[in-house]
């Protein structure tokens with residue numbers, strides 16, 4: 059058992075070395091499941107996945123959760139890219155761990171968003187699987203199921219999403235230790251920062267839940283109403299976390315800086331705020347060393363005033379304009395009977411890319 063879980067002793071030494079050199083990147087490579095094109099990882103088995111020792115143990119105990127872990131990781135990665143598609147940092151990933159490159163360990167608000175959205179994705183995917191009745195360990199919220207009294211003309215019914223199991227699993231799977239991450243004097247450690255932000259992500263699932271209802275009764279009279287609690291679509295969670303990202307709070311890194319009196323007197327950070335240590339670079343120019351891709355070649359919008367405007371996205375470097383031909387079906391007419399006839403319309407559109 060010991061030899062199997064560790065492989066060769068040299069590997070152990072190597073991973074110990076890696077863990078001590080970069081304590082954050084290696085533990086988080088489960089995120090790789092969100093970018094790999096490999097199908098259901100269950101077949102590969104837990105041993106061959108880039109998981110930490112603890113995650114591998116958990117994976118062995120609950121292999122039926124692997125598809126949900128992968129769903130959650132994919133959901134989170136694609137939501138991150140969707141939320142940041144117009145930003146200079148666009149949440150690009152590589153197919154090799156650590157998937158998010160330098161951003162996973164830079165201690166910036168981008169790091170904070172990644173941890174938040176990944177933890178939330180896991181809760182969302184596991185909970186969905188519970189609600190669909192795919193698991194024996196969890197199901198719908200039993201406290202909000204049929205049988206309640208019909209007060210005010212409605213009662214709980216159907217399947218209310220039960221996020222407790224998914225939340226518990228997300229914590230067990232992602233967090234390093236059951237440390238108390240509330241503000242301690244002298245700031246945070248990197249792992250406390252990540253854990254705090256992961257928890258913000260899990261809270262986001264709870265905060266965005268809503269109640270849906272359905273009417274029953276003669277011709278839609280709504281004499282009886284059945285209601286259930288449901289998680290928001292993950293895009294809503296993404297928007298919620300993006301707002302938290304915009305308003306994230308800088309805290310001090312205990313391991314790096316000497317604590318100043320100022321830091322000690324700061325009020326504790328709210329549980330729903332993302333926290334970060336370091337100011338972000340401007341992400342304008344390519345910087346291989348810091349893993350910044352830069353915005354050269356990115357498509358920008360000349361008429362926009364937002365972050366995708368050519369001025370902001372290209373950092374004032376200017377842009378190139380290309381003319382692209384666009385062919386579309388147009389002037390479609392219904393022809394009796396039964397088909398639709400269209401013309402081919404060509405248009406020339408300008409496309410702008412950053413210099």
Ligand SMILES: *[C@@H]1O[C@H](CO)[C@@H](O)[C@H](O)[C@H]1NC(C)=O
Nearest residue numbers: 139148149150351352353356
């Ligand atoms: C992000 O931008 C880079 C260019 O800076 C581009 O190569 C990459 O495909 C983009 N990634 C996503 C996910 O849009």
Ligand SMILES: *[C@@H]1O[C@H](CO)[C@@H](O)[C@H](O)[C@H]1NC(C)=O
Nearest residue numbers: 125126183186187188190192
């Ligand atoms: C639940 O199981 C069914 C059948 O195996 C599958 O098609 C579906 O995708 C699963 N749902 C989730 C959320 O895992």
Ligand SMILES: *[C@@H]1O[C@H](CO)[C@@H](O)[C@H](O)[C@H]1NC(C)=O
Nearest residue numbers: 236237238239240241242326
């Ligand atoms: C964490 O610490 C705070 C204050 O020190 C305390 O109020 C809270 O109950 C602790 N939480 C846990 C989970 O131990």
Ligand SMILES: *[C@@H]1O[C@H](CO)[C@@H](O)[C@H](O)[C@H]1NC(C)=O
Nearest residue numbers: 358359360361362363364366
């Ligand atoms: C550019 O931005 C404007 C204003 O925000 C928007 O209406 C338009 O659809 C955008 N164009 C493209 C190609 O995204």
